[in-house]
Amino acid sequence: MFVKRTIALLLAGVAAAALGSGAAQAQTPAAQLTTAGTRIDNTASVTYSVNGTSQSIQSTTASFVVDKKVNFTVVTAQTGPTVVNLGDQNVVTTFQVTNLTNDVQDFLLDPDQQNLSLGLFPGSDNFDVTSLRAYVDSNGNGRYDAGVDTQTYIDELLPDASATVFVVGNVPTQAGAKYAYNSLHVIAAAGGQANSQGAILIGTDLNLAGADNIVDIVFADDDSDGALLGDIARNGQGRAYSGWHVAVNNVALSVTKSARVLEDGLGSANPKAIPGATVEYCLLVRNATLTTGANGVTLADVIPGHTTYVPGSISIGTPGALGVCNVNGSTEDDDDNDGTETDGYTAAFDGLAKKVTVNLASVGGGGSVAASFKVKID
Structure with missing residues (x-):
């Protein structure tokens, strides 16, 4: 799962902040959207007159259920890389996932390391952390607590709610180590059952006609990092970037x-x-x-x-x-x-x-x- 990817970006002058933030355009809060699965019924009435006598009848009822509009953002919740020392254990980069779907959602977390040829930070990636993993901030204090923050997926995230995610690893004692880039890849999954990791959502084929009694899965997520960096819009996935910086390679x-x-x-x-x-x-x-x-x-x-x-x-x-x-x-x-x-x-x-x-x-x-x-x- 934790695969290091080598990606080349040939565009010059790309703003690092834009790449790391993955900010989406302003939109209607998810809590104001009609919840997926809500049944909407509509009946019409007809009035008419026969020989001066008024009459009325009711139409048949047209019904459908509201489909699921899957949308969320993944952003880096820190400024610049985390400063570390060689040999440090449980070093952290911090991300935030916000559910903009009209339903409760689970989200799967897939951290990986990047060998990027663009300047997210001042230096180039030249080392990997070991034992890379991702955990959800369980107590909401914004700080990684080993042994406390152990959940490896986001469970039952309400519409408009956010979860803090820590990507954690160990810094090797590698001479000359300077920068290590990492990313958090997030995948939308089915919610609805607490304390159980939902299955990855599969989008409905939009070429098919909608089914009135079935909740279709429609991906509406914006592209959070740019297609050249491994994510595309409307695929139920998001990604944001951060990293670690070994600030001191020598001592006095x-x-x-x-x-x-x-x-x-x-x-x-x-x-x-x-x-x-x-x-x-x-x-x-x-x-x-x-x-x-x-x-x-x-x-x-x-x-x-x-x-x-x-x-x-x-x-x-x-x-x-x-x-x-x-x-x-x-x-x-x-x-x-x-x-x-x-x-x-x-x-x-x-x-x-x-x-x-x-x-x-x-x-x-x-x-x-x-x-x-x-x-x-x-």
Whole structure:
């Protein structure tokens, strides 16, 4: 169902707002239209005179039922794309479906993704969200609530009433991802039975004569997106467009390295960097971007010549102050077997390459982490 379509539009200067809104022309409110299935009877009377005597008779009754005029709109209920970050889950675009039919209607929801070559937004589509799905706003608060908004079709929508629909997906951690276009394809279905998804409406063949006692299905929906974008007028279907924008593809991540002599083997109050002294290196990682975390942060540091790594000396934790590298730091082992790690940090020392590797997993927006290790001066 969720098929990505590639569509080319060769017209220049098309207004994005017109494409996304799908606004129909002003028309009579559906609630003022005669309800489909209403029986209309009409009888005529005839009066006449015979030899000065007035007479009257009634005609036979002509009857018919009002047919169903299927009409609705699908519009994007937001301005511009939804701004997201890489790896975000349950990201949302919002649409509104309004029933302009002279009857209660169900509507089926078919979200899909678009690879559009026209400028709905400033950039071109270059990634897909995963687990694409559509849900109806069940409590009318205009906000997607996972586990609450679970209805996957619009049920028993009254004439002139509107329903908010959320198209939901997950953003991949795809390098360079910028824009993902999506659309909500809506199909008119039979109403009349609550909590039951109606069958797709099939329009009556307009070349056939109307049946007086049968409610014909007449599609009167306007073209909501332009025929070049996959929808046509009077087909019982509508479509509107929106999308997601990864606004940040990088963060202001900085790493500051410092060194301090912890002790020199002579008991000096102010130890000096002499052979045999122990030196602590501190790597302070800061993420100055408040709204976006940096994931998969890995530090690699080859120890300098004329030094020897102190086994088991790697520590990772909250940055300290007054020369202290980290506080409440966790001591990490020196091997690559991190199966027993539970704090989210791992580290290792490669004796052949003489390299310390520290894996921080992530540094949250506005966050900082400090990692330290020790060497002895040869």
